[in-house]
Amino acid sequence: MLRMAAEKIKNMEDFARVCGISRPTVSKYFNDPASVRKSTRAQIEAALDRYEYQPNIYAVNQNRRQTKNIGLVVPNLIDPFFAAIARTIESLIIDAGYNPLLLSSHGGPDQEIANLNSLRAIKPAGVLLAPLGRASNADMLSAFSKEIPTVLFDNNLDDVGEAFFGSDxxxxxxxxxxxxxxxxxxxxxxxxxxxxxxxxxxxxxxxxxxxxxxxxxxxxxxxxxxxxxxxxxxxxxxxxxxxxxxxxxxxxxxxxxxxxxxxxxxxxxxxxxxxxxxxxxxxxxxxxxxxxxxxxxxxxxxxxQDYSAISARSVDAILGLIETEERKGDREIALFKGHLVKRGSA
Incomplete structure (x- = not known):
């Protein structure tokens, strides 16, 4: 089929954008085309006919043969705020064809490191981490993130992970x-x-x-x-x-x-x-x-806090690291605006 001249698509993020379909759904298609709806599959395949793009399926499959797990570590699951954002992120990870492994640090730096050591042992494809922050062992977290693709959300620590997404x-x-x-x-x-x-x-x-x-x-x-x-x-x-x-x-x-x-x-x-x-x-x-x-x-x-946007960007970023096996060098940082909610107390 004759392909139309179109913009050069460099990666799956670009391809998802021109498709008008979320990155996790596109990733899920390349993992298993039958796993997405027929109309979505047709939309993706039409875009493949139009644009010069082929995903690095070999690299993706190599990763996935090793593991389809993405670690998700939050400070404390008894806090409903972190429970809610974890549920959102888990759904996005599942939609992308991966298995979320949710762990709580229970507010303690020793447990935070124990969680990362447990994940290291099973060789996850990547990790999404909301660090404790002031109490975290930053050196150990930095060493972990240099070994395993890691994206931070909610709390930022310098020199830890490839990206951070949080609130402004x-x-x-x-x-x-x-x-x-x-x-x-x-x-x-x-x-x-x-x-x-x-x-x-x-x-x-x-x-x-x-x-x-x-x-x-x-x-x-x-x-x-x-x-x-x-x-x-x-x-x-x-x-x-x-x-x-x-x-x-x-x-x-x-x-x-x-x-x-x-x-x-x-x-x-x-x-x-x-x-x-x-x-x-x-x-x-x-x-x-x-x-x-x-x-x-x-x-x-x-x-x-716009934790829907924070969750989506965090998952997109970790999928990009997993699927391209590229470390960008410069950490990506994005802060999202909050929205005033007027209620009865003030």
Whole structure:
């Protein structure tokens, strides 16, 4: 068949783009054409007739004969946020014709390394890793990522993995600070003094920048607490804060939704009405759009992370590393904007 002159397709990512079909689905087709819908198969095969592209099937099959497993390591599966993003990533991995192996580090650096050692033993095709961050053994993670294709999401560590995908804290915190300032008193920032998650430091910095941009005086409320029991810390330290009744404002922006959920409970126990109405004494907002945030009382105003986009880019990146066996040299970093979610608490 005579092929039309068309743009040169260099890799499967380019081919998926011109097909108008997701990269995982295209990858699944090349693994087993019968595994995709008939209409999708026809669309892909029409594109193959049109464009000068042939995947490196030998390299792909060599990888797949060795393993069809992709490791997925998250900090803590008891956190519904990580459970939700893991489910999304697992589905994308399965759609691409691979087997996801989900492991939790349970908030501990030793378990994080044990997870990677377990994966190393079965020679996975690649690994998607949300590292603990500050508590991680960065040198050991870097060594692992030089041996096995690795992509980071949620938390970034320099010199670990071929790519990182996460949220744009400057943008997302800026959006909610603007909203709170424009609808009431400027917010204080409620956080743990020594956060376990590096994103908390970025959010602190973003809060200070946003308040300075608006010409407002920033106020940090840094409370005691370590580990992943954010709700308990928010409740315990929030109860102390409410009992003292010396807040410089009636608006509190929490570093994450789980701290905000604890603070909401503390306000209820302290007889403080939270909300946007004139009868409310306190406004509380968070960050992440945690799966439980819409079911608090009142429901929590927050900023949602675009974890669908983060998941899709992370899976696309690891598939590219697996299928091309190419290390790009320069780490790819992409940050995604958050979306303000207005609810009853602020």
């Amino acid at each position: 804290s400057e943008q997302s915190i800026g959006v909610i600070v603007d909203y709170l300032c424009e609808t009431g008193e400027p917010p204080v920032f409620f956080e743990m003094k020594t956060p376990v998650n590096p994103n908390a430091y970025k959010r602190r910095s973003a809060y200070l920048s946003a308040m300075a941009r608006r010409g407002e005086e920033p106020n940090l409320i840094q409370v005691a607490g370590e580990g992943w029991d954010f709700e308990e810390i928010g409740f315990r330290e929030g109860s102390k804060m409410i009992a003292q009744r010396d807040l410089p404002t009636n608006t509190v922006l929490c570093s994450n939704d789980r701290l905000a959920i604890g603070l909401l409970s503390a306000a209820y126990e302290g007889g403080i009405q939270v909300g946007r109405g004139g009868d409310s004494a306190l406004r509380i907002a968070g960050h992440d759009d945690h799966p439980f945030s819409r079911y608090t009382s009142p429901s929590l105003t927050t900023v949602s």
